[in-house]
Amino acid sequence: MIDSQSVKADAIVDAGSRGFDGGKLINGRKRHVVVDTLGLLLAVMVTAADIGDRAAAKVLLGQVADAHHRLELVRADGGYTGSLVEHCLAAFALVLALVRRSDDTRGFVGLPKRWIVERLFAHPMQSRRPVRDFERRTTSAEAMVHWSMTMVMIRRLTRSRLARA
Template sequence: MPAASRGFDGGKKVNGRKRHIVVDTLGLLVAVMVTAASVTDSEVGRTLLKWLRKRHWHISLVWADGGYTGRLVGLARDVLRIALTVVRHTDATAGFVVLQKRWLVERTFAWLMHSRRLVREYETRAEPSEAMIRWSMSVVMSRRLARQAR
């Protein structure tokens, strides 16, 4: 249902959908989830962390931005045995400051935006949108492998 997969996030002023990704320390895609913008980051974080524990049981440390806070940190620690560290801006800094661990995700989003199909949301449902993100990231990773093979 296309209308059910769209929403409005008043905090970020986003209308439509939000893309949530999990990347490794190199910025390569591990998991992706596209949701209505009205779904909170903590709800999506819970689903992604459970998926991560099930598929990649060896991962024990996850860095996240400020939207993935609250009871999610306790759930990750107590139930899933994952140390969820929220990377935040400090009050002492003014203007744009690169936060090293969060920059990995932002850089991956920038790589994905090289795919013209992802610049705008053309899909009517979340599943094809997730597939397009996976496809775009596979192109990025394939180019890296081809460059290293030379």
């Protein structure tokens, strides 16, 4: 799954690395993530909030395709429509499947696998620091997402070890 999340930026964040997301009405940055079916982070990229999902997805999916050669299918929401589907197939040999919401669907109940990426966005929000973007550099903001997901993986590993004992 690929998706993005807009996050408010603090006053110390440079104006060159922040933007305004007109859809969410947020002045800050966007976290673009790709997760696997278990909800584990494969890649993250932090951009200004005014960068479109499709433009960031071209770069991010290129990084994921290079690092994970067995990846064949990526699911995305309606924000990734257009020429991105053909670009993924031609450039990266990835099938970009769009998970569309019907008019009578409420929440994520009727959307297969959409909840996996939304659950990933909830994990950093449980930590205090990644709730708002306080980082001056985008690489530091990406590191905060990696740190948050490392804590999730540690909890999952220790939980399974405690259950076996």
